[in-house]
């Protein structure tokens with residue numbers, strides 16, 4: 126059975142929608158990840174997790190939305206930056222299209238932390254309209270599932286964990302001769318508890334935060350396996366949950 130929407134004909138899609146109320150939507154970004162990693166890192170990873178999960182659960186998977194909220198990386202060449210509002214509306218309208226065909230449950234596989242605020246807003250808005258959107262972020266899952274696999278310094282943007290994921294999925298896209306470590310600069314105004322409107326270029330020269338040189342394809346494969354396993358569990362549970370049980374509760 127086909128699970129990728131873009132591979133189906135409209136009549137095949139109709140058959141899926143007639144029997145199912147759940148779909149998976151991967152979203153990511155096209156932004157710098159240091160000189161060793163491809164710009165597509167975040168959307169390529171989200172796509173791979175989403176498609177593998179879809180195959181294992183027989184749930185429909187959409188094409189990955191490749192551009193996200195990335196203006197903080199824009200000084201590094203090739204970064205495509207969409208405003209949070211436009212991004213949120215675009216993803217929301219993709220969800221509403223699914224809803225037109227009867228989808229009420231949508232699992233968003235988010236590959237880029239900068240998208241989370243916009244995604245959380247739209248998930249809340251859509252719940253008001255009878256659609257339940259859950260959001261999965263793989264690096265949050267691995268911090269709990271595989272706490273000892275990487276250190277905190279390896280778990281930052283473009284660090285060894287993310288680079289290992291790339292190496293496991295697309296070894297030809299990681300330039301191992303450009304792998305590096307960089308200790309980000311602390312802004313003079315940065316104190317604990319302070320949020321500043323800084324860009325990546327304010328803090329790093331390469332775009333890499335922390336330690337990247339310990340990259341390992343073997344560890345990347347473990348990460349992929351464990352996050353897919355986790356997401357499969359969620360999708361199965363969501364699939365079997367009644368939509369009415371996921372809707373907003375009435376006033377107390």
Ligand SMILES: [Zn+2]
Nearest residue numbers: 166167283287
């Ligand atoms: Zn990333």
